[in-house]
Amino acid sequence: MKEPCQYQMEQILHSAVRNITPYRKNWLIETEAGKWVVKRTRFPARLRWWLKVDQELRLRGFTAMPPIRSDGSRWIITPFIEGKTASYSRWQEVEKILQVLAQFHLVGQRLHTPPEKGAAFLLYHRLYERLIQFYRVLTKTPFLEKELGELLESHGQDFYLDGRRAWQRLQSLPLQKICHDEWFVRNITHRDLASHNWMIDEGGNPWLIDFETASYDSQLGDIWQISARILSENNWTDEWCHRVLMSYEYVRPLSPLEKKILYTLFSYPNEFFREAIGLAERKRGYEIKHSVPYLKKLIEQRENWQKQIKRISYW
Template identity: 55%
Template sequence: MRFPTYEQMEKLLQQPVRRITEYRRNWLVQTNQQTWVAKRMQSSTKLRWLLSIDSELRSRGFTAMPPIRSDLKHWILTPWIEGKTCQYTNLHEVKKVIRVLATFHRTGRHLQTPPIKGAAFLLTHRLYDRLVQFYQILKERDTIPGEVGELLRTYGSEFYQHGLNVWEKLQSLPLDELNWREYQWHFLAHRDLASHNWLIDQAGKVWLIDFETADYDCQLSDVWQITTRILSSNGWNAQVCKQIFSTYEAIRPLNSLEKTIIYILFSFPNEFFRECIGIIKKKRGYRPENTLPYLKRIIQDQANWREFLKQLPTW
């Protein structure tokens, strides 16, 4: 990660910079008037694409993302927001972020900004890639040391079979067609709806941040991702799921195909796959002290998960 220079930041902000400090893989840039979060983008093409998307969303009335300053080459600066990250166990906060997500999806349809040239890594590609990556580490489970190796040897095959069953069920549905249609029609998805990407400021306003993963894609992938994470934090409570859907659909209704696909996706053990892959491949952000307890909680929650899945056909 390249350090932002005082000269770069002062030129960009048009004011003196007092201090620059490292902050969560990014940088805090302090001036006499304000503190900014500076993030270096690896691709200037993606940076300019995000700026165009940001401009379109604002012109359509969606302003739940911090304003951006940029040099159009490497750096994105956004104001530091005094507040806290969303707690997915707090259902009052959950409803607020779901309303913002639904508005983001409704606003981010049929945008004019062209997609970035190159291969699109869409929902169907991501599902298949995650299943394959997990299978690859599962084959090596006898050589993986420590607790994560024990968890894989004990539970890995069962979770993999769940994922494989989901993939086979999805092949009978027009998910590929839906995915490509929303890509071609420029439907925007965030694609990284971890709780730390929602900020709630001191006035109670919700902010959606960190758009580096955003792209044109199936919007239901966001709905599935955030719902799964919220349900995992709430013991797979079916009533919580109903609240999420009713809140979302009050703004952006889902059609019957989207609901069918999401209900099937609930059986895909995405969280278990992602955490195992992350810790075994030593990806950034996956530390044993955090990842192992989470994996154990996912395993302990299996009974609640199965009971939740049984209730889905009655909705």
Template identity: 40%
Template sequence: MAKEDRKHWGKMVGSPVIRVQRLGSYRTIITENGKWMVKEIHSLDRSKWWINVDQEMRKRGYRWMPRIVSDHDRWILTHWIEGRKADYRNKRDAEDCIRMLALFHRLGQKLPVHWQGREADLFHQRLTRRLKKFHTVVMEREDVSGKAGEILKKYGPSLYVQGLHVLHQLEDVGLAKYTAAARAERKVAHRDLANHNWVVDKRSVPWLIDFETASYDCQLGDLWQFLARVMSENKWDVHFWYRLLKMYDAIHPLTKYEKEVLRLLFAFPNEFYREMIGVVTMKSGYKPEYTLPYIKQLVGTFPQWRHFLRTVAKW
């Protein structure tokens, strides 16, 4: 780290840097104006887009995102929110997060910020890509050893067929057209609602962080991703699911069409796909000692999941 960088960061936040710390592949800096995370800008177009979206969202009243400063060249600094990551098993956390997500979605529509540069894949395209990757893993299942191979051989083929069926249903109801319209209407979606992308502060208020994957896309994908993870952690408690949807709907009402799409999406076993692809391909962040117990947990809730699907089929 050059002394010039340290001095430059201090100038960006309006206070000299007291200390620099490592946090994985990133750095944090301590200043009189608080703690900040330092990241290099990999796409200037994307960085400019998000800074403008952030400013517009704050004008509209959404402020539960870390403050950001940028030199519009090499560095982007994000103010550090003190707190803990959200616990999706904690129903209070899930309820607070879904209210915040609904507000983020309600305010994040028809934004006057135009996207520049290469556009990211839309939601329906990402679903298709995920299924294709899982199909590759399933076709190589005989070469996968250990517990991962055992689980993949037992559940992989049938879950692949199920996912393919869901994609056909989504195609029939026009998901591609719906997601394209969401982009045209400049609806912002976070697109990575893992629990570690919420920070719950000391007042129990959830803050949404890490917008590296955000884009104009189908906001329903955010809601599904969030609910699928929460439901998996809560053994597919259908009563809790209804309560969470009611909370979201009170702030950002869903149309009849959106409810039908959401119902179909829950039959797409995305969590299992993602974790199994990660552990089999030895993807970074998917260490077997952590990922396999979670896959076993998912498999253990399959009976509750299938009961859930039968119940919401009447929704």
């Protein structure tokens, strides 16, 4: 991880740098004007695109994301937020987060900034690709690390069949058209709504961070991703299932069709697929000691998860 150049940081921040230290796989810079988090981007073109989107969102009134300073090619610099990473098990935080996400979606509809160049990798593409990736992992179970291999040998096929059935049901719904339509009209999505991409400041206000995966796509993908993670964190209880979408819809109501597609998406075991693929392919950020216990938790939840999906079909 290459350390940022002190002189360059001073030029961007217009302040003398006192200290540079590693921070959450990035860098923390202390200056006379305060503390800053510095991240090196792997995609300069994407950074330049996001800087334009960021400016447009702020002009429209959405400010629940740290202001960005940048050299426009490598470095993303944002103010250090005094606070903590959000927890998806604390209802007071979750309620605020869902309403901020809904505001982000409302403000981020029909933007003027042109999309990035190149083919779009939309929600329905990602679902199919992940299903295929997981199938390939299943064919390699004898060659995986023992604990992961044994776990997938016992339960992997069940989750694969869950995913295939969900994908087949989605084919009868206009998800593909919705994805293309929302890309065409330029509706913004975050696409990586893990709890660590929300910060809660000392006043209890949520801040959405890390937009490296953001793109124009169906906003249903964000709603599904964050709702599934929150509900899994809280064991898919009736209370949480009832409250999660109500909080989002308080700001941005969903159409009956959107709810039907979202209900079908909930039956797709994305969390299990993502963790298993990450471990099998030795991706950055996936470790046996953390991911295997999470996979075991998802296995234990599977029966309750499927029962709950049937109960929430009234959404």
